[in-house]
Amino acid sequence: MRWLTDPPLDGVSNMARDEALLQLVGQGESPPTLRFYGWTPPTVSLGYFQVFADFERIGPPASELAVVRRQTGGGAILHDIELTYSLVLPHGHPLIGSDGPNGLYNHVHGVVADLLRRHGVPVSRGPVGGGGCSHGGPFFCFERHSCFDLLADGRKLMGSAQRRTAHAVLQHGSLVLGRRFEQQKCAAVRDYTAMDIEGELCGLAERIVFPLPIEMGSFSLAEENLALQLRSKYGDPAWTQRR
Amino acid sequence: MSTVPTDRKYSPTHEWFLPAGDLVTIGITKFAADQLTDITFVDLPAVGSSVPAGEAFGEIESVKATSELWSAVGGEVVEVNGVLADDPGLVNTDSFGQGWMLKVRVKDAAPLAGLMDAVAYEAMLAGS
Numbered sequence: 001m002r003w004l005t006d007p008p009l010d011g012v013s014n015m016a017r018d019e020a021l022l023q024l025v026g027q028g029e030s031p032p033t034l035r036f037y038g039w040t041p042p043t044v045s046l047g048y049f050q051v052f053a054d055f056e057r058i059g060p061p062a063s064e065l066a067v068v069r070r071q072t073g074g075g076a077i078l079h080d081i082e083l084t085y086s087l088v089l090p091h092g093h094p095l096i097g098s099d100g101p102n103g104l105y106n107h108v109h110g111v112v113a114d115l116l117r118r119h120g121v122p123v124s125r126g127p128v129g130g131g132g133c134s135h136g137g138p139f140f141c142f143e144r145h146s147c148f149d150l151l152a153d154g155r156k157l158m159g160s161a162q163r164r165t166a167h168a169v170l171q172h173g174s175l176v177l178g179r180r181f182e183q184q185k186c187a188a189v190r191d192y193t194a195m196d197i198e199g200e201l202c203g204l205a206e207r208i209v210f211p212l213p214i215e216m217g218s219f220s221l222a223e224e225n226l227a228l229q230l231r232s233k234y235g236d237p238a239w240t241q242r243r
Numbered sequence: 244m245s246t247v248p249t250d251r252k253y254s255p256t257h258e259w260f261l262p263a264g265d266l267v268t269i270g271i272t273k274f275a276a277d278q279l280t281d282i283t284f285v286d287l288p289a290v291g292s293s294v295p296a297g298e299a300f301g302e303i304e305s306v307k308a309t310s311e312l313w314s315a316v317g318g319e320v321v322e323v324n325g326v327l328a329d330d331p332g333l334v335n336t337d338s339f340g341q342g343w344m345l346k347v348r349v350k351d352a353a354p355l356a357g358l359m360d361a362v363a364y365e366a367m368l369a370g371s
Contacts, residue, residue, distance in 0.1 A: 048302075048304070048309050049284055049286070049304050049309070071309065072308075072309055073283075073284075073304040073305075073307070073308065073309040074307070100278045101278070101308065102278065102280065102307070102308075146306060146307065148307060160307075161307060161308070161309075162308040162309070163308065163309050163310070164309070164311070165310075166255075166256045166311065166313055
């Protein structure tokens, strides 16, 4: 397994880099990868099937932020002070257990929950059922609670979503560290602890891929080139406003 | 005893293909639907459009995942299961019947010969 840590990037770059990994891992050109990243400037990401007009209707300040459409479903996310991860695996990878890709949610969220509890965060799981289709329900992902989500004091703290292609699975998700916008109706790690998440990334990576070995790496030239090409897709209003 | 219908062919990506003359009905298997959990939206091509062989023809959203739908055969879409627009959960409850997705008129049915029959598909599931 390879572990990548990107500096905070704009939403177009972030989504292009996740898709580049999904394509190339699926083609066997890239190794299974765990990527940590952040966002600058603050950006709203829309779920794959969400309607752009709903974004325009939410009002400022969120509606005045940068916006990008994800490959994954569910509700919109206001990405600001958070830790984001993507885990990209080919089908049949050992981390995908016998219960299929759905088990990856519990696996990654369980590792993060253990870390947060050690720092005093009162983490719980969301209710059975519920969840996050793009149609109906609150616009923002963090106002929807599913059994896979991590909550603190009844508010969502972490959520993830997947895209499955014929050859690989991309799971990415957000752990909210802090809030600056009134429209972020969620919990944040900094409500409970001043822990340094950057200092925890190595341990998190090791626990997420355990018992497999992990090596820190960087984007390959092929990945960088594909991500560059995909920037034109994610930066195109025709993609962002396709629904 | 087989739990998947023996009258059709199966792809490694869990779509099923039921030929009848030059029409092929396409859907996804119960295994695939169970893996997706509750399906909330199915995005299918319009009647009259072309489905390329070996490429994605649509997408499906469940509570927590979006997935591509793949067709082994190419052809013209002659019918789409419009019921799924209002009741996508049919794919969960009756994936081999009322949860069908497309009917495609194929010019070349040869790719079907390369797909799995029910026995081979179940063997693949048993090994997964």
